[in-house]
Amino acid sequence: MRTPLVVGNWKMNGSISANKALLAGLTEQWQGQSAELAVCPPAAYLNQAQQLLAGSTIALGAQDASAQASGAYTGEHSAAMLQEFGCRFAIIGHSERREYHAETDQAVAEKCKALLAAGLVPIVCVGETLAQRESNETLDVIKRQVSAVTDFVGSEALAGVVIAYEPVWAIGTGLTATPEQAQEVHAFIRQQLGSLGDETRILYGGSVKADNAEKLFGMADIDGALVGGASLKVDDFIAIGNAAA
Numbered sequence: 001m002r003t004p005l006v007v008g009n010w011k012m013n014g015s016i017s018a019n020k021a022l023l024a025g026l027t028e029q030w031q032g033q034s035a036e037l038a039v040c041p042p043a044a045y046l047n048q049a050q051q052l053l054a055g056s057t058i059a060l061g062a063q064d065a066s067a068q069a070s071g072a073y074t075g076e077h078s079a080a081m082l083q084e085f086g087c088r089f090a091i092i093g094h095s096e097r098r099e100y101h102a103e104t105d106q107a108v109a110e111k112c113k114a115l116l117a118a119g120l121v122p123i124v125c126v127g128e129t130l131a132q133r134e135s136n137e138t139l140d141v142i143k144r145q146v147s148a149v150t151d152f153v154g155s156e157a158l159a160g161v162v163i164a165y166e167p168v169w170a171i172g173t174g175l176t177a178t179p180e181q182a183q184e185v186h187a188f189i190r191q192q193l194g195s196l197g198d199e200t201r202i203l204y205g206g207s208v209k210a211d212n213a214e215k216l217f218g219m220a221d222i223d224g225a226l227v228g229g230a231s232l233k234v235d236d237f238i239a240i241g242n243a244a245a
């Protein structure tokens with residue numbers, strides 16, 4: 001039985017006062033239903049978020065993590081550092097990092113291993129571009145991105161990993177994959193993970209909103225969502241969490 005999970009990716013948004021208002025609204029309205037809710041603020045605000053979430057059932061996550069434990073890696077944050085700030089999750093391999101920071105499949109696999117070793121739950125993002133979908137390469141791309149991670153960390157670690165299927169063409173565009181399109185890829189990922197993947201949560205991400213979440217969550221292999229824009233609004237994010245519960 002996989003507990004549904006809804007994760008908010010704030011991206012590079014927020015301020016001390018805006019975070020305070022957002023987290024006050026979320027902690028007041030989220031009752032700890034049968035789904036899990038998590039927020040991933042920018043690293044600069046993890047300390048603030050950790051304090052504001054104290055005593056709440058809302059979990060904290062980071063938007064990235066270094067594959068290295070420590071040393072001369074300017075601008076990076078290790079898994080152990082994230083853990084000190086109360087993070088349970090860390091998003092890795094988001095398409096914005098793959099695109100703007102040239103993050104490779106191998107780099108994502110190494111980050112995944114470092115997070116698992118530190119006891120954090122990696123949220124590994126995979127997804128095809130519009131050009132790849134239009135040229136029927138979707139499943140090949142997904143297979144390559146998923147197997148880079150599973151081959152490197154070993155299938156026995158899979159229960160502790162979350163995978164987020166995020167078609168690049170649906171992120172921040174208002175274009176959501178249909179529940180059937182998403183389910184096809186989720187089922188493919190689950191099949192690729194093998195029997196140990198039965199416990200792996202596979203989230204959908206890409207313009208999830210309060211009004212499309214329920215249909216997506218109704219699909220057999222969709223275990224929740226990674227939410228960008230709608231995670232910055234209390235009512236919308238709570239509604240998506242409730243749809244998963």
Ligand code: PEP
Pocket residue numbers: 009011166170171172173174205206207208226227228229230
């Ligand atoms: C994301 O940033 O992972 C995302 C899915 O964004 P949005 O919900 O805004 O499309």
